[in-house]
Amino acid sequence: MMPKVTIVGAGHVGATAASLLLMKDSADVVLVDIAENIAKGKALDLMQMRSNERFKSTICGSGDYADTAQSDIVVITAGVPRRPGMTREDLIGVNAAILQNVLTSALPASPDALYLIVTNPLDIMVNLAFELSGLPASRLMGMGGVLDSARFVHAIAQATEAEPQSIEAMVIGAHGQGMVPLVSRATVKGQPLANILVNPQEQIAAIVQATVDGGAAVVELLQTGSAFYAPASSIVVMIEALLDCRSDPLSVCARLEGEYGIDGVFLCVPTRLGPHGVEQIVEFDLAPNELGQLQRSAQAVKEQLDKCRLTLSL
Numbered sequence: 272m273m274p275k276v277t278i279v280g281a282g283h284v285g286a287t288a289a290s291l292l293l294m295k296d297s298a299d300v301v302l303v304d305i306a307e308n309i310a311k312g313k314a315l316d317l318m319q320m321r322s323n324e325r326f327k328s329t330i331c332g333s334g335d336y337a338d339t340a341q342s343d344i345v346v347i348t349a350g351v352p353r354r355p356g357m358t359r360e361d362l363i364g365v366n367a368a369i370l371q372n373v374l375t376s377a378l379p380a381s382p383d384a385l386y387l388i389v390t391n392p393l394d395i396m397v398n399l400a401f402e403l404s405g406l407p408a409s410r411l412m413g414m415g416g417v418l419d420s421a422r423f424v425h426a427i428a429q430a431t432e433a434e435p436q437s438i439e440a441m442v443i444g445a446h447g448q449g450m451v452p453l454v455s456r457a458t459v460k461g462q463p464l465a466n467i468l469v470n471p472q473e474q475i476a477a478i479v480q481a482t483v484d485g486g487a488a489v490v491e492l493l494q495t496g497s498a499f500y501a502p503a504s505s506i507v508v509m510i511e512a513l514l515d516c517r518s519d520p521l522s523v524c525a526r527l528e529g530e531y532g533i534d535g536v537f538l539c540v541p542t543r544l545g546p547h548g549v550e551q552i553v554e555f556d557l558a559p560n561e562l563g564q565l566q567r568s569a570q571a572v573k574e575q576l577d578k579c580r581l582t583l584s585l
């Protein structure tokens with residue numbers, strides 16, 4: 272039987288993720304939105320594509336969580352995206368209220384599902400979702416690191432003219448300014464990144480900057496919203512890892528309980544995913560500066576979360 276995936280938020284990210292899941296025949300999808308007819312309209316449009324694209328998966332649009340009952344995976348993309356000049360943190364108040372609202376409706380319908388949070392600011396939203404939902408940490412995770420890693424690979428590909436498929440590179444840490452591109456582990460065709468660059472110091476700094484600014488660069492060009500193709504594709508990579516139990520670790524926003532010397536916070540770290548959700552947090556041997564950056568990133572998320580709890584009176 273096809274797995275059942277609910278996507279809450281039928282906007283740019285949610286609907287694009289739905290279309291990719293259908294085209295790959297990965298799951299039957301329920302697309303939910305507060306704007307019910309948007310969800311229904313996009314689902315109908317996608318169903319009308321079936322004969323052309325020859326996929327068997329189905330999608331239905333809805334404003335009613337009864338239709339999401341017994342989902343295997345619930346993806347939450349509902350929220351407001353960034354506009355030019357905004358940081359992801361500027362979205363906290365409005366998106367926290369939306370997240371709470373969505374969880375209150377989605378959890379009773381699918382109490383055993385795996386929950387994947389996409390709404391920004393990602394790290395804050397996943398940590399809040401943990402407190403609001405009572406879900407075990409293994410069934411709650413966030414999408415940020417897979418996207419940042421894809422942007423890191425793209426920046427390396429641009430700088431080296433190598434095929435993205437020949438590049439291994441991962442970004443961990445917060446999904447924002449505190450992200451940590453793991454330069455020490457990045458390879459191109461199996462060679463350390465620094466060894467194949469003409470001016471390693473200068474070029475690596477530029478690659479890291481392009482990675483950190485990857486999302487903002489899209490926002491600046493679009494003016495009316497934020498990135499959605501690469502985010503949607505990153506959601507699908509995570510869903511496929513959850514369904515197929517991939518053996519290689521992905522950068523997943525998962526709860527740390529002592530790993531990397533960090534405790535009691537969700538942050539993007541190398542993680543093996545499988546049918547039970549977060550199967551294992553993998554402890555890479557990081558360069559000392561990268562470990563320091565990761566720990567500072569964790570501290571920044573904790574401080575922001577404390578501020579956020581005060582503002583939202585949680």
Ligand code: APR
Nearest residue numbers: 280281282283284285304305306348349350351352390391
């Ligand atoms: N319940 C369900 N859907 C909601 C709710 C709610 N309470 N509130 C808003 N939505 C829906 C909106 O109606 C809209 O269709 O969420 C959708 C968001 O879509 P877009 O505005 O197109 O935003 P998108 O680009 O998809 O980004 C969504 O993902 O990457 C992050 O930063 C991004 O937080 C943003 C989220």
